[in-house]
Structures are given as C-alpha cells and as structure tokens.
Amino acid sequence: MKIAVLTGAGISAESGIQTFRDQDGLWEGHDVMEVATPEGWQKNKQKVLDFYNVRRQQLLQVQPNSAHFALTKLQTHFHVDVVTQNIDNLHEKAGNKNVLHLHGELLKVRSEKSDNLIYSWKKDIKIGDLAKDGNQLRPHVVWFGEAVPLIEDAAQIFSNADLIMVIGTSLQVYPAAGLIDYASVNTKIIHIDPKPSVSETKRISVFTEKASIATPKVVQQLISTYL
Structure with missing residues (x-):
C-alpha cells in the first residue's frame, strides 16, 4: 500500500x-514581506540572512x-x-x-541567480558567501511570490x-x-x-x-x- x-x-x-500565522502578517515578530519575499531580499539582504541564521541555529537544537x-x-x-x-x-x-x-530546506543554501547551485549548510550565511557562479548565497527556501x-x-x-x-x-x-x-x-x-x-x-x-x-x-x- x-x-x-x-x-x-x-x-x-x-x-x-515556531509556526507561521499569516492573520497578522508576522512571523516571530517579523513582517513576512521583509524576510520571506524576493522583494525583501533585494531591499535588505542582511536582514533576511540574520532572520534565517537564527532559525537555522534554533533548528540544530531541537529533536x-x-x-x-x-x-x-x-x-x-x-x-x-x-x-x-x-x-x-x-x-x-x-x-x-x-x-x-x-x-525548501533550512539546512541548504543556493545561488541567488542559479536555482540549481544548491549546497548543504549548517553555519550562518554571511554577505560575501558566494556560490560557484560568483553570486551571493541565499536560503534554499521558497519565498512568498516564488514558484x-x-x-x-x-x-x-x-x-x-x-x-x-x-x-x-x-x-x-x-x-x-x-x-x-x-x-x-x-x-x-x-x-x-x-x-x-x-x-x-x-x-x-x-x-x-x-x-x-x-x-x-x-x-x-x-x-x-x-x-
């Protein structure tokens, strides 16, 4: 079967x-438009990386x-x-x-330009961490507005x-x-x-x-x- x-x-x-609830548009006190959309990424990459870096470290502590x-x-x-x-x-x-x-997966990252360049990742992502194509690494997650x-x-x-x-x-x-x-x-x-x-x-x-x-x-x- x-x-x-x-x-x-x-x-x-x-x-x-923590779970996401969209009735107030917040995710752990964050505006999802700022941390979980392509527009938020283009506006402030450091803020998005900080948000997911915290999530990733939390994940490593739970069972x-x-x-x-x-x-x-x-x-x-x-x-x-x-x-x-x-x-x-x-x-x-x-x-x-x-x-x-x-x-997507929190313990993976990918190139911000090439969806097929995906890497396993457990540490923080920093500005300047690049994929093999020379582009900034981003969380390997599907953001609102993405396919x-x-x-x-x-x-x-x-x-x-x-x-x-x-x-x-x-x-x-x-x-x-x-x-x-x-x-x-x-x-x-x-x-x-x-x-x-x-x-x-x-x-x-x-x-x-x-x-x-x-x-x-x-x-x-x-x-x-x-x-």
Missing part, C-alpha cells in the same frame, strides 16, 4: 519550532517528536512518501526516508496514493492545500489537527488532537488493519 503524508507546521511546533517517529514506524510496513511544507529536517532526523520539501518547483512531483505522489494522511496543517496554504485534490475520489484521507478545516465524512477521518498524540495511535491502527 502506498501512503502519501502531507505535514505542516503543527508537527514541527511540538518539537519547539523530532513522537509524530515524526510514528511515520518512521509506518514506513517499515508500507511505502510512505512524506510531502512537507516545513523547511526543517525533523522528518529526516527521525529516519523518514522519502521526504519531499515543498518549500514551488516540486509541486508537480508532490501531485504525482498524491495521485498514486492508496491512503492519504494530513498532519499538522490547516490546508489553507496553496498550492500545498490542493494536493489532496489529485487523489482518487475513493482514496481515504486521515486528517490530524487540533483545529481541522475539514469535516468528517465516509471518506475523511478527522482526529482533533495534536500530531504527537494522534499520529502514533493512527499508525498503530493502520498497521493492525492492513497487515
């Missing part, structure tokens, strides 16, 4: 990573939680593809093998899935939120979120709990049901 998992900020929040590890357990029994909106590496640290990062290059790969995963799990995301951020629309009309969907944006139906099972609480229970239930 092929299981496609879509994860959002809620699964990382329980490991201590996966029981929801991440439950998905690792699930992949020992089924083919599991994790499509995440998160830019952290907690899925990988927990042992998840097939992880697609829709919005999501891996969305077609993600859509393919969801179109081939026998079962879909949505964990820790309100399904409000597009294009990621539209991924479940690629699934077959008969594909079962499990939605785990304290404040779900969908209602339970014959096709959709909703668990109104935190990811760390519900995911291990759901995973055990799937293993018991399908094996």
Whole structure:
C-alpha cells in the first residue's frame, strides 16, 4: 500500500519550532514581506540572512517528536512518501526516508541567480558567501511570490496514493492545500489537527488532537488493519 503524508507546521511546533500565522502578517515578530519575499531580499539582504541564521541555529537544537517517529514506524510496513511544507529536517532526523520539501530546506543554501547551485549548510550565511557562479548565497527556501518547483512531483505522489494522511496543517496554504485534490475520489484521507478545516465524512477521518498524540495511535491502527 502506498501512503502519501502531507505535514505542516503543527508537527514541527511540538518539537519547539515556531509556526507561521499569516492573520497578522508576522512571523516571530517579523513582517513576512521583509524576510520571506524576493522583494525583501533585494531591499535588505542582511536582514533576511540574520532572520534565517537564527532559525537555522534554533533548528540544530531541537529533536523530532513522537509524530515524526510514528511515520518512521509506518514506513517499515508500507511505502510512505512524506510531502512537507516545513523547511526543517525533523522528518529526516527521525529516519523518514522519502521526504519531499515543498518549500525548501533550512539546512541548504543556493545561488541567488542559479536555482540549481544548491549546497548543504549548517553555519550562518554571511554577505560575501558566494556560490560557484560568483553570486551571493541565499536560503534554499521558497519565498512568498516564488514558484514551488516540486509541486508537480508532490501531485504525482498524491495521485498514486492508496491512503492519504494530513498532519499538522490547516490546508489553507496553496498550492500545498490542493494536493489532496489529485487523489482518487475513493482514496481515504486521515486528517490530524487540533483545529481541522475539514469535516468528517465516509471518506475523511478527522482526529482533533495534536500530531504527537494522534499520529502514533493512527499508525498503530493502520498497521493492525492492513497487515
């Protein structure tokens, strides 16, 4: 059985990573237009680098939680593809093998001019840190207003899935939120979120709990049901 998992900020929040909420346009007190857009980058590169440098150092201090590890357990029994909106590496640290990062990765950098010049990176990015093409390095993240290059790969995963799990995301951020629309009309969907944006139906099972609480229970239930 092929299981496609879509994860959002809620699964990382329980490991201590701050989540983004756009109702006030702020991300940890920062205007997202200044730190998460191409325009903000052109206006003040140092400010953008400082913001992501702090995020990167915070990430190096946190660990996966029981929801991440439950998905690792699930992949020992089924083919599991994790499509995440998160830019952290907690899925990988927990042992998840097939992880697609829709919005980029905090522990990678790339040339500001060449999207294919990507490097692993754990230290701070400084003005003057250059890619092989001679251009400034920037965070390897998808900013607001930029294309999501891996969305077609993600859509393919969801179109081939026998079962879909949505964990820790309100399904409000597009294009990621539209991924479940690629699934077959008969594909079962499990939605785990304290404040779900969908209602339970014959096709959709909703668990109104935190990811760390519900995911291990759901995973055990799937293993018991399908094996």
